[in-house]
Amino acid sequence: MTIYRSDNRALDQMRPVNVIPDYITTAEGSVLLELGNTRVICTATIEETVPSFLRNTGKGWITCEYGMLPRSTLTRTPRDGSRGRASGRTFEIQRLIGRSLRAVVDLTRLGERTVWLDCDVIQADGGTRTASVTGAFIALGLALQKLVDAGTLTSAPVRDFVAATSVGIVDGAVMLDLAYEEDSRAEVDMNVVMTGSKKLVEVQASAEQRPFDEAQLKQMLALAGKGIESLVARQQALLKNLALRQ
Numbered sequence: 001m002t003i004y005r006s007d008n009r010a011l012d013q014m015r016p017v018n019v020i021p022d023y024i025t026t027a028e029g030s031v032l033l034e035l036g037n038t039r040v041i042c043t044a045t046i047e048e049t050v051p052s053f054l055r056n057t058g059k060g061w062i063t064c065e066y067g068m069l070p071r072s073t074l075t076r077t078p079r080d081g082s083r084g085r086a087s088g089r090t091f092e093i094q095r096l097i098g099r100s101l102r103a104v105v106d107l108t109r110l111g112e113r114t115v116w117l118d119c120d121v122i123q124a125d126g127g128t129r130t131a132s133v134t135g136a137f138i139a140l141g142l143a144l145q146k147l148v149d150a151g152t153l154t155s156a157p158v159r160d161f162v163a164a165t166s167v168g169i170v171d172g173a174v175m176l177d178l179a180y181e182e183d184s185r186a187e188v189d190m191n192v193v194m195t196g197s198k199k200l201v202e203v204q205a206s207a208e209q210r211p212f213d214e215a216q217l218k219q220m221l222a223l224a225g226k227g228i229e230s231l232v233a234r235q236q237a238l239l240k241n242l243a244l245r246q
Helices: 088-102 128-149 214-238
Strands: 017-021 029-035 038-047 061-068 114-123 162-170 173-176 188-195 200-207
Touching: 017 128, 017 214, 029 128, 038 128, 061 088, 061 128, 088 114, 088 128, 088 162, 088 188, 088 200, 114 128, 128 162, 128 188, 128 214, 162 214, 173 214, 188 214, 200 214
Parallel strands: 061 114
Antiparallel strands: 017 029, 029 038, 038 114, 162 173, 162 188, 188 200
16 A cells, blocks of 8 residues: 655655754754744853853753744644643654754763753644754754854763664554654654764653554564664764764
8 A cells, every 4th residue: 555645745755854053143052943834943052161060070060941933833832831841742842852962972071060951842743852952962062162263171071972763653554753643643653863973862752642562663663773873974064073072
C-alpha cells in the first residue's frame, strides 16, 4: 500500500531546514530554526553565577525555558504567565532540553557560570520540542565560542554535538519528522535525542492507538538516526570553529 504524506515527502524525508544564526543581536548566542512550518527562536545567555546547590563546587549549569507564542498555533494558546504557572507540558519540555545539552557539556570546565537557553516557538506545526533541542545547541555553541574568543575559556567545554527529531507510525507506516497533521493522528509518537556520534540521550515513545513491537522500535530509531545525522551536519557547518573537547 502506498502511503502519501500531506506535503508529499518520502517516509524517510525531513522537512526543509533553514537556520539563521545570530538572529537576536542582544544575546550571546541565538538562532532562528525553521523546520518546515515550525519556527523556533533559541537564545543563549551567560550569567557569572550558578544555582545555590552548585556554589563553590567549580561546576557550571545549563538550563532552559520554553514557551509558545499565543498564536503560534491554529487557535490562541494563553501565555503561561496569564495562568499563573507553567503547564506540565512546558516543564517537561524545558527539562528535556536542559538534560539534552548538559549531556554533551563538561560542566566542570564550564566553570561556575550558568547558560540559560530560551526557546520560543513563534509558529508550531509539530516537532517544537525536538526543533528546540537542535536550535538550543546551536545557540549554546555560539555563546561558548564567544567565551573562547574573549579568552575566558581556552576551548569550548563541549564533548559532542546533539540534535533531536520526531518519528512515528502513521497509517501503519513508520515516518520521519512528523508535521502536526501527522502527529495528531499517529498510532505511535516518538521523540529521539541523539549525539553526533550516534549515542542516545533520550527516547520518548508512546503508543497513542496501538502497541508497537521491537522491530518497529528499531526501525524508528534507525530513521531518527538518519534525520539527526542531517541536522548535526547543519550544526557542524554553522559551528565549524567550535573545537570539541574529547
